[in-house]
Amino acid sequence: MKNIYLIVVFQLLLFPACAQEQDMESKEGELIFQSGFEPDSKVIARGSDADITGKDNSFPSHNDWVNDLDNHPDIGNFSLQYQGGDDSQRFAKISTEPGKPANHVLHFWLNEANVEGKKGRIQGNLYGNKGMKEFYQSERIFLTGDFNSVRTFPDKITWLTIAEFWNNITWSPSVPYGFRITLGIGKPVKEESDLYFIIDGQDCQLFDDGSQKYTTLWSDTNNKVKVPIEKWFTLEYYYKEGNAENGKFYMTIQPDGGQKEVIFDLTRITHSTKDPNPDGVTDFNPIKLYTSKTLIDYMRNQGKTLQIYWDDFKLWKDKRP
Template identity: 45%
Template sequence: MSASVLLVFLTLTGAACLGQAMPAQGELIFDTGFEGNSRVVPNPSTNDHGAPMEYLDGVDLGFSTNSNRRTDWQRVLKGGRMQVQYTGGDSTKRFARVMPEPGNPKNHVLHYWLNDSWAASENQQKARIQTNLYGFNQGLTEFYQSVRVFLTDDFNALKTYPKAINWCTISEFWNNEWWVKGEPYGFRITLGIGKASGVQNELKFILNAENAGQKEIWRANSATSTVTVPIGTWFTMDYYVKEGDKETGRFYLAITPDGQPKQVVYDITNFTHNTSDPAPNGFTGYNPMKLYTSKELINHVKAQGKTLQIYWDDFALWQGKKP
């Protein structure tokens, strides 16, 4: 496990999710650095557009408690698992696996490899790898996540894409999931990597929020941000999300490249639930680690002999913390 630990801090609707008083520094829910017998395994009882759904399994032996994926998720998730989903495709086009970190084999990481697109959901040709934390026992009214990330040098191929990049998602937050039957108040916050039109423009973090039906409510202006996306170096990415309306909702994003100070990318005050929801009840699920984009962008990268790859490291889950 690397030096920095990924932290996700959750405040659930109502009482603490374990029914216990929380200390001021927060309460640990889950902790892992993808060590021990951590692995990605198929779940034959599920189907993902013709491909078996997968999930993260195993116990991280580097921690004495809260690191067993078979038991510790069951306290907070109805399904009791962190899923790995592709929405189709096969291992020649995409995979997620736990492996030794290149150049540092004593450390293990979660590796995303995405090299092609395929016929997927919404009758679209696209490409996706994501982890799912769906079905929280109570909606999340407030949460904080920090993850260690390494984008390989192949991400530089995105800079030569001649058009603007508005779709290369790396995390997604649902309040509530709008594909659920009978859910009238779906809402999504999407964090991605993008750039302005033209070649060799720097990559920036892009952020927007939408009501169900992809009706945009707000968008962060990456053109005004001086923070660029680090490539070829480890950095820690911190999120904080608070459910609220135009005056009380908040989305915070900061990054800390190794050896550098923390840089705040966005600190947005705006809606973080459906603008028509009369009784918001928290985020019902989210995708903490994701790589999701169009066939056009994948084809552009592939034509240069490159492959989009992300390494993720360290995952911990807490409740009761703010930036």
């Protein structure tokens, strides 16, 4: 009887520990893909747009752009999109990091409004996914010194997008209940100012004539943490599909050599308010440089160009902060 009692007590003590361990394991999620754009990663042309193929041999696994990312059962396809223009106006290239030739990075360069002369776009697309309800993303980012001229732009900046998450897309008449979360870099005043991260969630509606309507449901600005310029930093994002009580968007920043800080810890609706059966994010832009002709022209007139370097991109399914 004593032995049975000891076994029962041991099992009771062990159960919470096992449950806690399982919770920790669930927070780690599944690593889908990782790349630092090292050889043999290559940017190749796909018609007027582009793609990345090959394998980053600096990582031991989950490092093949086609076999690990495109062919993952929950992922549709990765591509690089411009929506117009040529290399004299914009490009995305894998190059060596300035000052560190041993390190390779993905370089976004935007010098003219390449989309019908009205706006500028360079973006990575992860489109056609199987409805990701919870995922986590990380990448290192470097804004070149030219971004100091963004600080002097003679107006507020509310449109300088660096990532976007669609649940659902708003450019297809066959897909109802459009919604997006847009993450960007903002400037809060007309005068010279530091730059800050901005975010909003919007219901999206597509009309028969192709026009679109965006209704902002929520927005936020972190005006305490400045966006670093000429210094590498890591951004980590967490998205969870849900309503106003359980939807989440969480983001941190960690400058190289610095402490990690929370930028956004938001409990918000993360799908369309009209969607009776939300089915996850099927399309998103994990890396993006998208803005107005006005800002692009201002930069060029100052002898500057909008440029972002990206490195160490990682994507997990079901990982939590």
